[in-house]
Amino acid sequence: MSNNGLAAATQIDLPIWTPMGRLVHIGTMDPQDKGAQGDSLEGHGLSVSECPDDWEYIARLGGNPRWDVHPLPRQALRFLHLHQVSSETMDAMRSWAVEAGLAAPAKGYKVSWFDGDHEDFVYMTFTDESQAKSEFEFYAGDFDAESQPEAQRPKFEAFDGFAMTPEGLALLRRKRADLTETDELCALLYVEDQTDLIGAYWADRHAPEELSAPRAVILPTRLDQVRILPEGSHEAESIVDAVYSTDTERIRAALARNPEARELNECSDESGETPLFHLVNTAMVIGRSGLDEAGTQVRQIAASAVLVLDAGGKCEATYIQHGALQVLLDQPWHQFPGSDALEVLAGKLIEKSNVDVNARLARSLSPASELYPLAASIAIGNHIVARRLLAAGADPSLAAVGTGFEDLIEFANSRGTEGASRIGAMLAERAMNAALSAKGNEPRDPSIPLKRRAAL
Structure with a gap:
């Protein structure tokens, strides 16, 4: 975390997103070009996505160079998953930004009108009441009471919200920000200053025809944690x-x-x-x-x-x-x-x-014992399966484990998860067939077939 002299925050649990596909940036790598087409929705970082073709269409980026983003060796790219942030967590990040002087309470004004293309209301928010009223009067004057239902009449509402301060906008390299953006912009600044995450991710609906697609941003102070190469340079x-x-x-x-x-x-x-x-x-x-x-x-x-x-x-x-x-x-x-x-x-x-690895986990019996592989399988897996295998009669000598077998059962019980039991069933089956082969017998279908182990 950078902790650039801003207020320290109590540790917050954050939802994490890790990309599973190739991350691509479209555009130059010159920071001065950021926002050349207007303020970026992702703030001051490097905009990336797993669907570059869609974003080339949405943002009209055709003809710009493309760059592949690679993690450094043995490091994962971890982003804040903004769409899974709880309201309580968002409140905490906003409170941190307010305390740090990056955001402040503000009176807001919302102008809503019905958009026929979207068949729904769309809106704008303002901090200047006169500007909001002027915008409202424009849409109100355009409303036709004879042909439009009353439910579609434009609306003017005042509300209490938060706005980015000049200091917050400067850090984000933004000239302005809508009040509806404040929470997400506060989250970006919080992530950069108070966590070791590389950036933030928006799981927007994948509908390029409606100018919407998932997107992410890598914060500028995290660019030393990635390798950025021309597209296809693998x-x-x-x-x-x-x-x-x-x-x-x-x-x-x-x-x-x-x-x-x-x-x-x-x-x-x-x-x-x-x-x-x-x-x-x-x-x-x-x-x-x-x-x-x-x-x-x-x-x-x-x-x-x-x-x-x-x-x-x-x-x-x-x-x-x-x-x-x-x-x-x-x-x-x-x-x-x-x-x-x-x-x-x-x-x-x-x-x-490595059977020897499994056997050491069992912490029982001598490696010289012919029961060693099976004992290990019992110890880290499903002792019920092992009991049935022992009772199957394929190798009677296996029943002579005695007290050691009971110790292994106790150890198996201590593992305590059904996942371990399922793997243990597979291990026990493999070990039984190995024991049969070692004694010159044909490996047989055990009494509990592999395909039925899930029911145990």
Whole structure:
């Protein structure tokens, strides 16, 4: 956070948006060109979007250069999701701006009139009463009482609101601001001064024909946190950058350029995370966020994680107990949006996981024991499935676990999430078939088939 000598604020929980597609800026990179076509709706930052073609049409930007915005290695682009800010949170951010002298209470005047093209009322707000009355008289004089219903008569209303001060407008590089913009502009200044977020996002309706589309802004003090390259300049992009974008096409292209993919198993100096661990952890965060677009984002992240696994990404991070599989075990991921993709990812993690890692998590039995893989599966998964597998009679020696088995059951119970049970079912099934193969028996369909594990 910048904290540019402004009032400090109590920490506020803010809804976060992370782009899942390519962010593009249309225009020059010269700050002096900002607002050349009038005050920007996004304030003083770099306007970006995931739908540049639509914004080129809406803002008449044809012929301007395009720029791709890339996160720095192992960093995500995190924006304030303005449309999901609660009224209480918005009040707190506005209060901070008022205390900092960037906004102030103001008497406002609203002039509304019926617009036939939109088949609804539209309005303007003013801080100058005489100007508002002059505008109202214009529309009132244009109203035809004989042909228009009384409900469509223009309206003049006074209200108490807030306006940006000259100091606030100067920070935003705006000449003026409508009173209806005050809350969002206060939010931009709050985010820049009091958080480490990169900017703000408006989830406007995607209707280019009505001049509306989602948009975002990167704050000017955050431009050192991104790389901005001419559109299509992915040739030198690293595998890690591509993975963090969660754009599967970019990941495939980066892997094709560097098939050894050694970067996939290098840990960040700051967090000790591998790219795979970051992806799985991000999927869990977004899955439990409740965001409208969570399902789409989770599926895209899961697909990226599967690509990483297939390219040789390891399941464990710096510390064994922080492995990517364990991240899934600790969450009820089957309840998240996009759980179908997470189930595919879970299967892939199990397929690629190091049995020794799972066994150490179990904290039981000797690695020399032939029961070691199954014991690990029981310990981090569904002991009910394990009981049924043991009772199936495929390998009678497995019933001789004794007291150690009870300890493992107790440990499994302590995991406590149904998500862990679902993964545990897959692990137990895999371990049983491995035990059968080791004894020269054909792997068999266990008594609880994989496709029925969700019902356990």
